Amino acid sequence: MQDLLKEYKETRRQLKRAYEARREGEKVLDNQAITERQLLSEMIGDVEYVIEWLETGRRPGNRRGIERRATQQRVRLMDPIRMQAFVARSTAGSPANLTEWERQQIEDALCVLSERERECYVLAHGECFSYEAIADMLGISKSSVATHIKRAQAKISERLMNSLFLVG
Incomplete structure (x- = not known):
């Protein structure tokens, strides 16, 4: 060099x-x-x-x-593959099969979200829809989707830091 x-x-x-x-x-x-x-x-x-x-x-x-970079730009709260496996609830030969314990951990992390936040978060990170597509599906604006997902990420982050259930 x-x-x-x-x-x-x-x-x-x-x-x-x-x-x-x-x-x-x-x-x-x-x-x-x-x-x-x-x-x-x-x-x-x-x-x-x-x-x-x-x-x-x-x-x-x-x-x-x-x-x-700012923390939110470089940290993923949940592994996207695990989140997609959670949403699909598939067990047929996927390398991302989740154990019952992993499903409970994800469910616990998502339990702190409001219904709308959960919908937006699952559609964005579990179903891989764009913010625009989510906004069209739910009949809200794209900025509202972004706001709901941002709030959801903050709540999940807080839950991950403070929940003994989610450790390990």
Whole structure:
């Protein structure tokens, strides 16, 4: 990785030298000279972008790396496969077969939800419907679906933290 970084820095030095040579060597600017300088300028910018990415380990311009995302953006409350198996209640050869204990745990986590929150949450995470499709089915707005699911996730998260039944 360090070798690659050295090569990019050397390339940047060469490009800057070529840019300066074009700028100082030409007293009269024609279209070809302007195009060459613009091309060199773009190449320098691209190389600097890669150098910054290699040095920091993050995409340049991002305010926050993936490891610093908000909790709700990186944590799934329930395994989607388990949730889908719970909703399908299928036992026929699926790799996601649930034991009775796992079914009870999911049922316990969902018991704190209101009827509408449960409908929205199960349709979104168990049946994999989009928010728009859920809104059409239930006759509510898409933002209401998002609100119900957000509340449901908060309640499930709280339940998972405080329930001894859901440990393990």
